[in-house]
Amino acid sequence: MQPVISFTDVAKQYNGREVLSSLSFTINKGDVVGILGPSGMGKTTILKLVSGLEKPSSGKVQINGAQIGYVFQEPRLFPWKTALENVVLPLKANGIAKGKRIGIGTHYLEVMGLAKFADYYPSQLSGGMKQRVSLARAFAIKPDVLLLDEPFSALDIKLRDYLLSMISDQLKHHPMTLLYVSHSPKELARIATRAFIMHSGHEMSEISVSECETMESDSDELFSSRPVTNNLVEGKCTTCTC
Numbered sequence: 001m002q003p004v005i006s007f008t009d010v011a012k013q014y015n016g017r018e019v020l021s022s023l024s025f026t027i028n029k030g031d032v033v034g035i036l037g038p039s040g041m042g043k044t045t046i047l048k049l050v051s052g053l054e055k056p057s058s059g060k061v062q063i064n065g066a067q068i069g070y071v072f073q074e075p076r077l078f079p080w081k082t083a084l085e086n087v088v089l090p091l092k093a094n095g096i097a098k099g100k101r102i103g104i105g106t107h108y109l110e111v112m113g114l115a116k117f118a119d120y121y122p123s124q125l126s127g128g129m130k131q132r133v134s135l136a137r138a139f140a141i142k143p144d145v146l147l148l149d150e151p152f153s154a155l156d157i158k159l160r161d162y163l164l165s166m167i168s169d170q171l172k173h174h175p176m177t178l179l180y181v182s183h184s185p186k187e188l189a190r191i192a193t194r195a196f197i198m199h200s201g202h203e204m205s206e207i208s209v210s211e212c213e214t215m216e217s218d219s220d221e222l223f224s225s226r227p228v229t230n231n232l233v234e235g236k237c238t239t240c241t242c
């Protein structure tokens, strides 16, 4: 097993207010990790620490992956660029030739069901369409590590279903390490190989993916505190036998 993401005794404060503390876990190459937990627990903060957008206040965050793709909780598209231009922008930064990047960008917009909207500007797209453009942008760079922060929150059930299948397909063609934040355990169970629940900023436990299959989004399990803290060491869970 090759560690790709390691948190060692990580704490994060914003303006002196502690959001995460004593957080340690390891994610290995190819793991598809779902992160569940109530609002405000620090799930997005974890992804920001992985991406390097935020630095830990103390402790160590180690990442062994060249390319990180990030689908933010809100789509974050450039409003003055079309859907296709938004998708190809990181490819340009990666030095991919114009003809090739247009081909790649067009392909991923097609995968997202947005082929007809390549020339639309974000203001002309619905919230769900914008989120799909940002998914296309992340997949187009073929990242080693992909961070998905509630990517389907603006989408209807049918589209969620389609995109979950699409992500499974993409993972088969291009294996990557994936961190996927969601409020839906059942959704996670469709693609995750490991699942974490954040009980607080210093309490995260690993549960089996099969537990997620039967768990509701408003399950007590998601909102209750567990007695053992910092229970993820080297990817092993100490609170259960999964």
Ligand SMILES: Nc1ncnc2c1ncn2[C@@H]1O[C@H](COP(=O)(O)OP(=O)(O)OP(=O)(O)O)[C@@H](O)[C@H]1O
Binding pocket: 014, 015, 019, 037, 038, 039, 040, 041, 042, 043, 044, 045, 046, 073
């Ligand atoms: N840039 C920031 N400055 C100050 N406080 C912040 C900042 N970013 C996040 N926080 C605070 O950190 C806490 C955790 O936020 P975070 O966005 O990580 O939670 P979350 O688990 O992703 O929540 P949600 O499920 O609602 O998206 C919140 O209390 C939030 O107010």
Ligand SMILES: [Mg+2]
Binding pocket: 043, 044, 045, 073, 149
């Ligand atoms: Mg969040």
